[in-house]
Amino acid sequence: MTAKQTVQQKDILNIQSVTNPVLSPDATEAVFIVTQIDEKENTYHAHLYHLQVDSGKSTQWTYGKERVSQPQWSPDGSQVAFLSTRDEKNQLYLMQAAGGEARKLTDYETGVTSFLWSPCGKKIWLTSTLEDGKTFTDKKEKEEDKQPEALRVTTMKYKMDGVGFIKEDHHSQIGTLDLDTEEITAFTNEPFHHSLNAISHCGKKLVMGVNRAENKDFDFRQPLHLVDLDTKEETTLVDEEGYFGGATFSEDDRYIAYTGSVRTFENATHSELYIYDTENQTTLNLTEGLDAPIGDAVVADTQQGPNPPDAVWTEGNYLYFQVTTMGDVRLYFADLEGSLYPASQESEHVYDYDVAKNGQFALAAISNPVNPGELYRLDIATGERKALTSFNETYVNDTILVQPETIQFGGAGGFDVHGWLMKPATYKEGSKYPLVVNIHGGPHAMYGNSFFHEMQLLAAQGWGVLYINPRGSHGYSQEFVDAVRGDYGGGDYQDIMDALDNVLENHAWIDKEKLGVAGGSYGGFMTSWIVGHTDRFKAAITQRSISNWISFFGVSDVGYYLCDWQIKADMTNVDKLWKHSPLKYAENVKTPLLILHSEDDLRCPIEQAEQLYITLKSMHKETEFVRFPESDHNLSRTGKPNLRITRLNELTSWFEKYL
Known part of the structure; x- marks a missing residue:
């Protein structure tokens, strides 16, 4: 019998992601997607699988260097349409459920964003981002004929993490594709973004999202409209501040x-x-x-x-x-x-x-x-x-995998705080072990009862792992998730420290002299904040973080409104922005701090890391800075596989050095 292996950094190359289950109309069959990493190509491949529901027999339907997404059965269950990147851009393909080669339906310049079958089964509704005045089938200019162009910016929402710069004269439009002729007919052409939500079973109504405001800098609406397909008459379902979508007909x-x-x-x-x-x-x-x-x-x-x-x-x-x-x-x-x-x-x-x-x-x-x-x-x-x-x-x-232990305790302000504690994978009764506190991003997200390779890796190194949902986390009450706004570094910091005190008091195996802390995004902010406010940690790693809310206001893709939403201050109140900035407390840092940041991060731009690093260095603090090229804010989840592994190596090496 082969001995079990501990979790390794490269295990992400072996773990497969099973997603997108879609049942056929009669629910006897289904399709789904399996994504895995191609180490040689240093990329992800996602393939379409078919499932016989009763027997559980599955068959791979697509192969090659592609990423398949959004599979949908035709209304009669005889065909499956899906998007694929086999020709770089996401294009629409059609496959017979009985088997055979997939048929490519589109070859649009910007690809296809989303689609829905018409109930008649003879056409498909789809969306694509088009330059204003152009049609779905206009061919793109040859790369060798292109010259560099200046980008004129007149709006505040001009860039987006993972996307880059947004062209103001390009908008998402809806069209219908005839499956017999493969001709596309435009349904929308206004210079606004249109989203395709749902089509009624009778085929006479459509729900689309469109915000027709001319200036959307401070407009955060996504109105939904019910459209009569014969008359194009619209009935507004909802039009108020906030995001709405995912519509579906009974x-x-x-x-x-x-x-x-x-x-x-x-x-x-x-x-x-x-x-x-x-x-x-x-x-x-x-x-x-x-x-x-x-x-x-x-x-x-x-x-x-x-x-x-x-x-x-x-x-x-x-x-x-x-x-x-x-x-x-x-x-x-x-x-x-x-x-x-x-x-x-x-x-x-x-x-x-x-x-x-x-x-x-x-x-x-x-x-x-x-x-x-x-x-x-x-x-x-x-x-x-x-x-x-x-x-x-x-x-x-x-593989040796550690089952976390649930913890819960009464926190400050009357809130119950919930989280998990993992023992080291090598745990032996009577021994002492270091502990790493890992803090999630968001802050309006949640650690959950889900597999997390990074947590298992830390435990495999011989460390305990504490991860909790401090106030600001989703999954609890509205009061709890709102409690962090305007109070970054206050009650949320207290929740994390109280959780640490709680496990130290109740678990004698933790070596309280060997504590580490790490986190990304909001968790990176909190890590940087923590080391500026306590010296009880022996090592810290801040990732894709915010260090200076004043500069964040102008450089982040969301900064000019997120500062107001989260800190409850803007550039008319720089004192409050500075009060909640970890950079303000750099002089207090005594903990060795590793800074990890992606160079193409537009959510928390890399200048946030640069400011923190140079400031700490100028004060002769123990710090190092690792930059990740060709990577955005989502490096740890969807970044280039080799860089994801490098990041994990950096995490474990830093803690190994200091813990």
């Missing part, structure tokens, strides 16, 4: 479900599930009594490209959707009379799903702290489940 077309959040607490506001009644033209907030957000707020590092529906209707006008709650993401059931309850179990992360139209079972992609994720059939009535895939079974069986 089976009888009377109701439209959609999700969204208003701006009561800015980006800390819980998402809700709304129902619009097309007959009475009334709207119901179906989850008003649920003090938890709709959707998935879990942060993890192995699930690639999940694309769960916002909600799924079943016969009888019942609904299923995800809810983030107490460290779990669970599938929930609701009806229009107000019934609301979980339809999946506790202590796991349902990160993707579909539900059979008769409501008898769900097909769900599920992870837990010791399993990266597989597809399961969940019987709705009995709660029974059956594993349908085993892509990560060998890895799980051959």
